Amino acid sequence: MKMTKPQPSKSGPVPEIYARRESAVRSYARAMPRQFTRAEGVWMHDSAGGRYLDFLSGCSTLNYGHNHPVLKQALLDYIAADGITHGLDLHTDAKADFLDALESLILRPRGLEYRAMFTGPTGTNAVEAAIKLARKVTGRELIIAFSNGFHGMTLGALACTGNAQKRGGAGVPLSHVSHEPYDGYHGPDVDTAALLEQRLSDPSSGLDAPAAFIVETVQGEGGLNAASAEWLRRIAEIAKQHGALLIIDDIQAGCGRTGGFFSFEESGVKPDIVTLAKSLSGMGLPFALTLFRPELDIWSPGEHNGTFRGNNHAFVTAAATLRHFWANPEFVEGVRERSDLLEHRLARIAARHGLSTRGRGMMRGIDMGSGENASAVTTACFDRGLIIETSGPHDEIVKVLAPLTIDTDVFEAGLDILETAVGDVLSQSYGVAAE
Numbered sequence: 001m002k003m004t005k006p007q008p009s010k011s012g013p014v015p016e017i018y019a020r021r022e023s024a025v026r027s028y029a030r031a032m033p034r035q036f037t038r039a040e041g042v043w044m045h046d047s048a049g050g051r052y053l054d055f056l057s058g059c060s061t062l063n064y065g066h067n068h069p070v071l072k073q074a075l076l077d078y079i080a081a082d083g084i085t086h087g088l089d090l091h092t093d094a095k096a097d098f099l100d101a102l103e104s105l106i107l108r109p110r111g112l113e114y115r116a117m118f119t120g121p122t123g124t125n126a127v128e129a130a131i132k133l134a135r136k137v138t139g140r141e142l143i144i145a146f147s148n149g150f151h152g153m154t155l156g157a158l159a160c161t162g163n164a165q166k167r168g169g170a171g172v173p174l175s176h177v178s179h180e181p182y183d184g185y186h187g188p189d190v191d192t193a194a195l196l197e198q199r200l201s202d203p204s205s206g207l208d209a210p211a212a213f214i215v216e217t218v219q220g221e222g223g224l225n226a227a228s229a230e231w232l233r234r235i236a237e238i239a240k241q242h243g244a245l246l247i248i249d250d251i252q253a254g255c256g257r258t259g260g261f262f263s264f265e266e267s268g269v270k271p272d273i274v275t276l277a278k279s280l281s282g283m284g285l286p287f288a289l290t291l292f293r294p295e296l297d298i299w300s301p302g303e304h305n306g307t308f309r310g311n312n313h314a315f316v317t318a319a320a321t322l323r324h325f326w327a328n329p330e331f332v333e334g335v336r337e338r339s340d341l342l343e344h345r346l347a348r349i350a351a352r353h354g355l356s357t358r359g360r361g362m363m364r365g366i367d368m369g370s371g372e373n374a375s376a377v378t379t380a381c382f383d384r385g386l387i388i389e390t391s392g393p394h395d396e397i398v399k400v401l402a403p404l405t406i407d408t409d410v411f412e413a414g415l416d417i418l419e420t421a422v423g424d425v426l427s428q429s430y431g432v433a434a435e
């Protein structure tokens with residue numbers, strides 16, 4: 001019989017070693033104090049026999065669920081045949097196969113002729129490479145980033161990130177970035193693209209000529225604000241007019257999370273540089289990529305180096321995601337159907353309680369009005385066996401990041417839990433009072 005309902009365990013046991021040895025920097029584990037043992041699809045299992053629905057998906061790293069059988073088998077076969085695991089940036093069968101699949105299934109059909117640069121394995125490495133390249137190409141220093149943007153934790157990417165708590169960890173000034181208002185930041189009546197255009201065109205505005213704009217089409221960590229297609233097109237034009245490169249950071253919104261492989265597809269914008277990571281490998285293996293127009297490829301050999309550039313195991317599973325999912329129109333149609341279901345269910349919850357929704361595609365959430373309410377909702381969900389997290393400047397948005405492949409009846413069961421949790425929290429029967 002197919003599982004549709006979670007069965008959480010009541011408590012731990014959580015080994016004491018974490019409190020004794022692991023740094024205080026750990027975060028998700030505090031909200032979900034269990035010892036997880038295995039996972040498949042949308043399900044995670046703990047050491048006490050509990051079973052949880054995962055609507056966090058490694059923060060959009062597991063768009064195809066945990067341990068998808070096709071991806072797992074491709075990797076098992078590769079390891080069994082003693083395929084290369086680590087090869088610096090040497091040519092390998094796995095790398096060539098991934099590049100072939102990327103070219104034929106993703107880039108060419110979309111009219112994109114990008115060069116692929118394998119950076120260090122996490123998203124922030126891809127962002128560092130993107131902004132370094134933009135500065136090198138243009139000879140300019142300033143990057144335009146946007147309010148509520150999140151781009152990573154290393155110093156260059158952190159300078160582009162808005163969140164004060166994260167920025168505070170830097171310990172040095174975060175410079176050479178101007179944070180401009182994102183689409184809708186000043187409400188629906190203020191055209192933030194026009195404001196930026198005005199500032200860049202005014203020789204006395206104090207804003208230097210920028211090397212690049214870096215922007216997320218949907219702000220994953222910053223509260224699921226979704227830029228309109230029109231705003232993105234305007235931003236792309238303004239960047240071009242002012243000699244700046246357009247970097248779309250597709251690390252969270254890409255790989256199908258908003259529908260297309262790239263989140264900017266429906267806007268028609270063709271960025272100069274694109275960053276990808278998270279769900280690129282499809283298995284949760286670390287793997288990041290910076291794509292750019294061939295004319296921008298002015299790197300000299302080894303100029304931007306790293307031991308773990310291109311993870312061969314991730315090449316194998318990433319190529320399998322492209323062939324198994326992205327070559328299949330039914331997959332793309334299925335994502336659209338699930339997105340519609342999510343939109344409809346969240347709109348219903350929001351309407352019932354006078355709340356609002358955010359986001360696009362399979363990257364949507366509910367604004368609970370306060371971080372306390374949102375945190376009470378995620379706790380209430382976890383107690384019922386649903387793993388879900390928050391986002392936004394005050395952590396006030398409860399964010400649904402279910403796998404793109406989730407069965408609709410299981411999806412509905414998880415959304416039922418969310419609906420009940422929101423109702424309980426707002427009727428004050430679950431911890432925190434409604435505002």
Ligand code: PLP
Pocket residue numbers: 059122123124125127150151152153216220221249250251252253277278
């Ligand atoms: N860019 C975006 C849009 C992200 O959402 C994230 C992570 O959440 C990053 C960059 C940084 O990626 P990583 O945590 O893999 O360094």
